[in-house]
Amino acid sequence: MEVIPGRPDLNAAAMLELIAQAREAHAQIVTFPEMALPGYLLGDTWEQNAFLRDCEHFGHEIVAASSGICILFGNVAVDWDKKGADGRVRKYNALYLAQDGELRGGDNFPYPFRIKTLHPNYREFDDTRHFYSLPKLALELDTDVAALLQPVRLAIDETPLTLGCILCEDGWHEDYGIDPVQLLQQNGPLDLVVNLSSSPFTLGKNNKRNRVFSREAGDIETPLIYINNVGLQNNGKTVYTFDGLSTVYDRAGNIVDCCPAFEPCLRIVDLDLARGGQNLPPIEAGDDSGIDSIYQVLRYGCEKFLAQTGIERVVIGVSGGIDSAVAAALYRRVLEPEQLLLVNLPSVYNSDTTRGLAQELASNLGCLYTIVPIQPSVDLTIEQLSQTPLVNQQTGAESRLEVSTAVSENIQARDRSSRVLAGLAAAFGGGFTCNANKTELTVGYTTLYGDQGGFLAALADLWKHQVYALGRYLNDEIYGEHVIPERVFEIVPSAELSDAQSVDLDQGDPLIYPYHDYLFRGFIERWEKAAPEDILTWYANGDLEARLGCEEGLVDRLFDGPAEFIADLERWWNLYSGLAIAKRIQAPPVLAVSRRAYGFDHREAQNRVHYTDAYQRLRSRLLDSGQA
Numbered sequence: 001m002e003v004i005p006g007r008p009d010l011n012a013a014a015m016l017e018l019i020a021q022a023r024e025a026h027a028q029i030v031t032f033p034e035m036a037l038p039g040y041l042l043g044d045t046w047e048q049n050a051f052l053r054d055c056e057h058f059g060h061e062i063v064a065a066s067s068g069i070c071i072l073f074g075n076v077a078v079d080w081d082k083k084g085a086d087g088r089v090r091k092y093n094a095l096y097l098a099q100d101g102e103l104r105g106g107d108n109f110p111y112p113f114r115i116k117t118l119h120p121n122y123r124e125f126d127d128t129r130h131f132y133s134l135p136k137l138a139l140e141l142d143t144d145v146a147a148l149l150q151p152v153r154l155a156i157d158e159t160p161l162t163l164g165c166i167l168c169e170d171g172w173h174e175d176y177g178i179d180p181v182q183l184l185q186q187n188g189p190l191d192l193v194v195n196l197s198s199s200p201f202t203l204g205k206n207n208k209r210n211r212v213f214s215r216e217a218g219d220i221e222t223p224l225i226y227i228n229n230v231g232l233q234n235n236g237k238t239v240y241t242f243d244g245l246s247t248v249y250d251r252a253g254n255i256v257d258c259c260p261a262f263e264p265c266l267r268i269v270d271l272d273l274a275r276g277g278q279n280l281p282p283i284e285a286g287d288d289s290g291i292d293s294i295y296q297v298l299r300y301g302c303e304k305f306l307a308q309t310g311i312e313r314v315v316i317g318v319s320g321g322i323d324s325a326v327a328a329a330l331y332r333r334v335l336e337p338e339q340l341l342l343v344n345l346p347s348v349y350n351s352d353t354t355r356g357l358a359q360e361l362a363s364n365l366g367c368l369y370t371i372v373p374i375q376p377s378v379d380l381t382i383e384q385l386s387q388t389p390l391v392n393q394q395t396g397a398e399s400r401l402e403v404s405t406a407v408s409e410n411i412q413a414r415d416r417s418s419r420v421l422a423g424l425a426a427a428f429g430g431g432f433t434c435n436a437n438k439t440e441l442t443v444g445y446t447t448l449y450g451d452q453g454g455f456l457a458a459l460a461d462l463w464k465h466q467v468y469a470l471g472r473y474l475n476d477e478i479y480g481e482h483v484i485p486e487r488v489f490e491i492v493p494s495a496e497l498s499d500a501q502s503v504d505l506d507q508g509d510p511l512i513y514p515y516h517d518y519l520f521r522g523f524i525e526r527w528e529k530a531a532p533e534d535i536l537t538w539y540a541n542g543d544l545e546a547r548l549g550c551e552e553g554l555v556d557r558l559f560d561g562p563a564e565f566i567a568d569l570e571r572w573w574n575l576y577s578g579l580a581i582a583k584r585i586q587a588p589p590v591l592a593v594s595r596r597a598y599g600f601d602h603r604e605a606q607n608r609v610h611y612t613d614a615y616q617r618l619r620s621r622l623l624d625s626g627q628a
Contacts, residue, residue, distance in 0.1 A: 001032060003035070005233040021266055034167050074096070076131075085128075085132065093116040094167075095167055115137065116133060117134040120168075134149070135178070161273070165193075166195050181216055199242065203297075207288060217250065217252070223276055225246075230244040239456070241262070241297050245259060255283055256283060262297075313341070313425075314340055316340070317451075320503075322484075326459065327459060329478075330470075341369070342369045344370075346371065354503060364485070408498070413451050417449065417450045421454075422453070434455075434457040438460055442576055443511075444575050444583045445509065445510075464511070516572065520576070522534075523576055537618065540618060
């Protein structure tokens with residue numbers, strides 16, 4: 001089902017309709033995701049007792065609807081007589097099992113529901129902030145976790161059924177000291193395991209998910225049903241899609257049924273538990289690690305975000321470059337032509353080449369287009385800044401500011417976004433996009449209140465090479481024609497903000513994307529993030545490219561020796577760890593795609609740039625020797 005975060009009323013209505021459909025199809029059990037009623041990523045809404053009471057109210061409605069059918073669903077459970085670790089009323093991330101108007105499972109557990117054992121506290125997850133875990137409850141009751149991990153025993157048409165009920169992370173136990181599924185099986189044996197999840201999309205995650213749950217089902221020789229939701233949820237700075245892909249595994253770990261990605265779906269599955277689900281033939285799982293999955297999640301995310309925020313019209317500043325072209329082609333798959341306004345904002349530094357490409361793009365997409373030159377307003381701003389006297393109030397002395405090239409570049413970028421795009425969006429009755437990619441965001445190669453502005457950064461979790469690949473995919477697979485002109489892929493990426501950034505002279509960005517994409521990915525996306533000490537060690541050992549995943553031999557071609565390599569590394573690390581943090585903190589929400597997106601998924605503080613002692617010693621040795 002699609003879960004609407006923070007709206008238990010809407011979710012309950014959807015669940016009741018699905019329960020009615022399941023009953024009509026003669027289903028015996030109907031399952032819903034983790035936190036199906038309240039939603040999952042709600043921030044500190046969990047601290048509102050009124051909201052908790054509302055969730056309880058709608059939970060009672062679902063229980064009352066269980067006449068003649070067994071319902072498994074996720075909801076927040078509240079023990080009003082006890083405190084949580086935060087000193088507020090105690091809350092559990094809970095799984096409820098209702099049958100014939102009553103809750104099941106209270107005969108061998110302290111509550112008439114099951115609670116989550118393993119609480120994730122990484123990436124976007126914040127379970128330990130709000131919810132009380134099973135290990136904490138075991139400690140409080142002076143017992144062990146194994147004694148509390150009891151199956152739910154019930155009867156379906158007078159046939160006994162022993163269910164292992166777990167919630168999301170409980171199935172991902174490899175990095176924990178507790179294996180909930182094995183402990184449930186020891187307290188069984190089990191006829192079936194059901195995992196209610198609320199699992200956001202990450203590129204390639206479903207491939208791993210299938211490996212984990214296939215092995216889990218095979219290890220205990222028991223069929224397993226994984227339930228996930230679709231929809232869009234966020235934690236303020238990062239926006240997550242949920243891909244669904246609810247899956248059934250037989251006792252050998254084979255996938256025997258699966259729901260489609262990003263689609264609400266009521267799937268009726270006949271599972272012969274006596275045969276461990278092997279009455280169904282194995283099927284192949286789809287791959288979710290390719291550019292097709294990136295397109296699918298971005299289109300779905302943009303569509304849902306617009307609907308969630310009520311934005312019906314979108315303005316996109318198109319420069320003639322790849323980022324804005326991909327953004328335009330993407331939004332055109334979500335919006336009708338009259339809802340999409342593309343605008344070119346030339347200054348004296350914009351070439352006829354990029355101006356022409358911007359207009360060709362708009363023509364190919366068939367949407368609204370306009371040109372708003374910014375040079376007159378930029379000249380006025382520069383004149384005002386350079387000619388307005390600064391008066392020393394003590395001495396009366398006057399001075400003037402000098403507008404440098406860098407300041408002039410920032411003035412142009414801010415004029416385009418803060419003045420023109422924001423004004424156009426307001427007049428057009430919509431919002432304007434941020435077209436920045438992840439490479440730029442990593443080192444702050446965007447202008448604060450300029451091209452970093454916008455209501456959503458849809459491409460900000462894609463490295464530059466992924467943006468190019470997405471552009472090709474849009475042309476070849478989605479549109480079936482070159483709506484993004486071929487020349488857009490060929491010109492050098494350039495901000496076109498000065499004479500030194502002429503695309504016609506192949507003068508572009510200072511970033512070397514085939515290398516820096518992968519270097520920066522090492523900074524943020526590795527599970528154990530790479531710092532300069534790691535990068536320099538790999539460089540000295542000769543395995544840097546293998547570690548980063550970039551082209552073999554690339555580093556030697558780019559840098560003459562250690563001095564050049566170190567200078568480049570420190571230039572970008574200083575920006576990544578310095579000014580870029582201030583910019584990222586003020587960036588629009590990022591639509592998550594990768595294993596680590598900027599925003600709440602990558603929590604960072606504004607501290608001084610730091611190099612470890614080991615880095616300093618290795619740096620000195622390499623520079624003294626002159627060779628790696």
